[in-house]
Amino acid sequence: MTEPQEVENHAVVRQLRAWDPQAIEEALLFRGELTLVIPRAHLHRAAEFLRGEPELAFTYLCDVTGVDRFPIEPRFEVNYHLVSMARRERLRLKVRADGANPVVETVTPVWPTANWHEREVFDLFGVRFDGHPDLRRILLPENWEGHPLRKDYPVEGYR
């Protein structure tokens, strides 16, 4: 892990803090990758800012990944991997959601490609995306019960 000062001096961190001091809950730099933990309520506005601001220009959403941290709460993490092609930079945004009722706001208005990614996270983890145009299972059949990538779902055998 790197020094807190190095993280705070990172251009993206400085710009986000200048725009909204509440936007970043936690910032980490590990193996050269910047991860920003953002409060759930700020996700949509932060996403729009990161995409629209010319100095940041994260126009490309590479990936939306769910992680189940069972039994740690908040249980679910949704990671957004962003790329700024023009500035040759990558960024990870992280949002946490409770295990009991995981809901995260959709970012499909900001990056349309998130549509299928969010459907996959819903399918495999059960995290609902508020405002998603078409939230239904994508890999598993519609009538499947359960969310396989959760840690309390077995790798093989019967439930």
Add this chain to the structure above:
Amino acid sequence: MTTTVHTATGDAETMVLNMGPQHPSTHGVLRVLLELDGETVVKAQPDIGYLHTGIEKSCEAKTYTQAITLTDRIDYLAPLSNNLCYCLAVEKLLGLELPKRAQYIRVLLTELTRIASHLVWLGTHAIDLGAMSMFLYCFREREEILKIFEMVSGQRMMTSYFRIGGLALEPPPAWLDRVERFVQMFPGRIREYEDLLTQNRIWLGRTQGVGVISAEDAIAYGLSGPSLRGSGVAYDIRRTFPYSSYDEFEFDVCTQSAGDCYARYLVRVAEMRESLKIIRQAMQKIPPEGPIRSEAPGIVPPSREEMKTSIEGLIYHFKIFTEGFAAPPGEVQAAVESPRGELAVYVASDGSPKPWRVKFRTPSFVNLQALPKLCEGRLIADVVACIGTIDIVLGEIDR
């Protein structure tokens, strides 16, 4: 599900037709729900998941090294690309530096994989559109590449040849002669393919103006690889975020601006030539002798001799192959330019020998999302061209 369309002869209902999951032109078990007004596609909805085998979940139950064999099967037409991306992610997590010889050999084999994958794409795309002889020629060339893989790793396709810290085995002495023979033979073959297709009236008729997507839409949809570069966006991970010594190689990023099927065809053919360029450079750069794995006791297994003659070697061997090695807690993402686009592997570790979460961001999954955009409003025959032009592999989409 159906809608009413107002035609010249009165109102009519659209017809919903099922394309797949068993269909020769969907390149795998893909189901596309087509809502048709006559022969025009009103809506096209891909339905995936028929090849979902829970690879990501299985990776959580295996050690880091065991999971490499699972990665081969994700994009089964470019297995070495998957191996490479996963190994780069775990090596990044561990903070391992690889010897140059291993990196150059990885580059050479990955570029051969790119050519092999593009050959399958070209053969199947052409045969879908009616140019049937292309399939035979492309697979004939691909045989040579598969023979090289077999010589080096013992396996034609699912090689698992890249391991954490380097390569699995020392390549046999004469392998570069084999590669040289291929490199001498191949440019003439690419010229043959271009003679058959590039100026062919039927080919142009079936691919020009079909499946057009603009650069802004392509970026918004998250397209990558030739699907994105065919619309003019020069985004190639090998150039933008270089990995595994690609910054030491000279090659062009091939783009076209029309954004149609023909543009993507030209991009992929040009990429085959660029891959040959990289392979020639790699052959010059690879030192004839040297380590093929990093020095990382406890992570990279010791040589057989060391294992048999020293107690530390034996202990490391035992620990690595029974328990595995513990990775530091944290998360990383490594991205490579696979033949289909941006392949990114995200690994989250909790400090144990097994990964906590492995996510494969596969280009075909993301690129397929754009299918409705490419073929809605066009004829049903263009759906076949559009599915082919995105170059999907179902193993990658469903995992």
